[in-house]
Amino acid sequence: MAFIRGLGAYVPSRIVTNEELAVRVGKAASWIKDVSGIEERRWAAPDVAVAHLGLHAAKDCLLRSNADASEIGMVIMSSGSNERRFPGAAAEVAKGLGLTDVPAIDLPVASAGTLFGLALARDLVERYRNILVIGAEKMSSVIDREPMDANTGILFGDGAGACLVSADLGRLKIVDSLMRSDGSYTEALHLGLTGTLVMNGMTVIMQASRKVPSVISDLLKRNNRRPESIDWFVMHQANQNLIARIAKAVGVDTEKFYSNIARYGNTSPFMSTWTIPLTKIETGLPCFEPPYGKIAVIDLNTNKLLWSRNIGTIEEMGPFGIGTGLPINVGTPIYGGTMTTRGGLIFQVGTMDSTMRALDLRTGKTKWSVKTPGTANSTPITYVSNKDGRQYVVILVPNPGFVYPRAGAARPSDDQGGYVIGYALPEATAN
Amino acid sequence: MNEKIIKIIQDVSQKSDVPAEDESLFDSGLLDSFALTDMVAALEQTFDIKVPDSDLNPRKFDTVEKIAAYVESRK
Numbered sequence: 001m002a003f004i005r006g007l008g009a010y011v012p013s014r015i016v017t018n019e020e021l022a023v024r025v026g027k028a029a030s031w032i033k034d035v036s037g038i039e040e041r042r043w044a045a046p047d048v049a050v051a052h053l054g055l056h057a058a059k060d061c062l063l064r065s066n067a068d069a070s071e072i073g074m075v076i077m078s079s080g081s082n083e084r085r086f087p088g089a090a091a092e093v094a095k096g097l098g099l100t101d102v103p104a105i106d107l108p109v110a111s112a113g114t115l116f117g118l119a120l121a122r123d124l125v126e127r128y129r130n131i132l133v134i135g136a137e138k139m140s141s142v143i144d145r146e147p148m149d150a151n152t153g154i155l156f157g158d159g160a161g162a163c164l165v166s167a168d169l170g171r172l173k174i175v176d177s178l179m180r181s182d183g184s185y186t187e188a189l190h191l192g193l194t195g196t197l198v199m200n201g202m203t204v205i206m207q208a209s210r211k212v213p214s215v216i217s218d219l220l221k222r223n224n225r226r227p228e229s230i231d232w233f234v235m236h237q238a239n240q241n242l243i244a245r246i247a248k249a250v251g252v253d254t255e256k257f258y259s260n261i262a263r264y265g266n267t268s269p270f271m272s273t274w275t276i277p278l279t280k281i282e283t284g285l286p287c288f289e290p291p292y293g294k295i296a297v298i299d300l301n302t303n304k305l306l307w308s309r310n311i312g313t314i315e316e317m318g319p320f321g322i323g324t325g326l327p328i329n330v331g332t333p334i335y336g337g338t339m340t341t342r343g344g345l346i347f348q349v350g351t352m353d354s355t356m357r358a359l360d361l362r363t364g365k366t367k368w369s370v371k372t373p374g375t376a377n378s379t380p381i382t383y384v385s386n387k388d389g390r391q392y393v394v395i396l397v398p399n400p401g402f403v404y405p406r407a408g409a410a411r412p413s414d415d416q417g418g419y420v421i422g423y424a425l426p427e428a429t430a431n
Numbered sequence: 432m433n434e435k436i437i438k439i440i441q442d443v444s445q446k447s448d449v450p451a452e453d454e455s456l457f458d459s460g461l462l463d464s465f466a467l468t469d470m471v472a473a474l475e476q477t478f479d480i481k482v483p484d485s486d487l488n489p490r491k492f493d494t495v496e497k498i499a500a501y502v503e504s505r506k
Contacts, residue, residue: 035463184485202457202489205464206471210484241465 037240078113
């Protein structure tokens, strides 16, 4: 068995807009969007290497998977833009994670590389138990920039994605995979040892628009599934127009094909944002093992952890937005802040169970809790009223809440506005 | 046949231009890579032919003349 235990991503901070590139390729910014669906992409700084991008994504993945690097039995990394012929970036990333005795394998495959890595990991995971699959590209260093080539310059972005494949942990099972290669068109898209990326867009699009739907259909057929029974398709983010044509050829709405190309361009390691569609398919929870949300208190005098605990129950979370009703304190994602009082209470909101809590600063025990009309995506404030001398704690419950609607609402937004709620502390307890 | 081909080109390009038989459809801007893909699918349907992946070469579909010759060869 093989499972996706967790995912991670990294993109450089610099955003390159269509407006910036339009001037350099002598076209209108709207043309770039029309021919590609791309609105902006990220470019890494000149001194950033492919391995750096990959390492960031790898660390993010481990954190989100609640996994330690020492659990990894193999690293597989795909990149078409690695700076060196050998060694590849896989060994460098493994070293960056403190792993100097596990096999680290490179796949010099652009575009489909991460999917190939994932499929290989599925086949190898029984032996290596936990395999970290990484895709990273620094395409900005391999395109023609001076002068900028209009066909490739607008298309590509830099970034990295990572996925931890486990033999026994994770909520998403990898059921089947199908890989194919056809070397007939190697001249249509290639990067030589010197020079920049060469692309014959027409040939690439013609081949991809035939071959991708055909491999999807074959995989579904052998699993006795019809395309319309699939919730989400996630493919390499090549070009929005290609994604739309492939959806049509497969016979499903384009909306069923996940797309992040507008924001990140063609990054090759498309896994960078898998977290988004995967959480949608499932329960609204991230696709790795809980806890997702914890609260911890550290004594800054001694630098010691005083306590930490999971916070938030799954009562209101479950498949298809139907709450489980179970008061299991798994620790939900938290979208809100805390406020600590001099008297030693922590007021805490933002868990996905529509609850506000007051915790004992010293022990972590819940001293008081109250149900709120929705997730309070805010940070509580407190004040003592000049008028009556009493102390109040105030929170905001926006509508819609960041993830979950107010309890009982049919839709995330019910157009009813949110709440400002104040709680008065008992008299003569102001602190 | 040429009229049918031109009609297909106009449909997929969403332009009403009538290309000369030997005019490059790519150089004239009538077809881009996506319209080309759509055109091949439409040719298969209209003329009841099958274009194998190995024939998906833009050069075979560059002019109305070439398209007509190709379709004829597949019938």
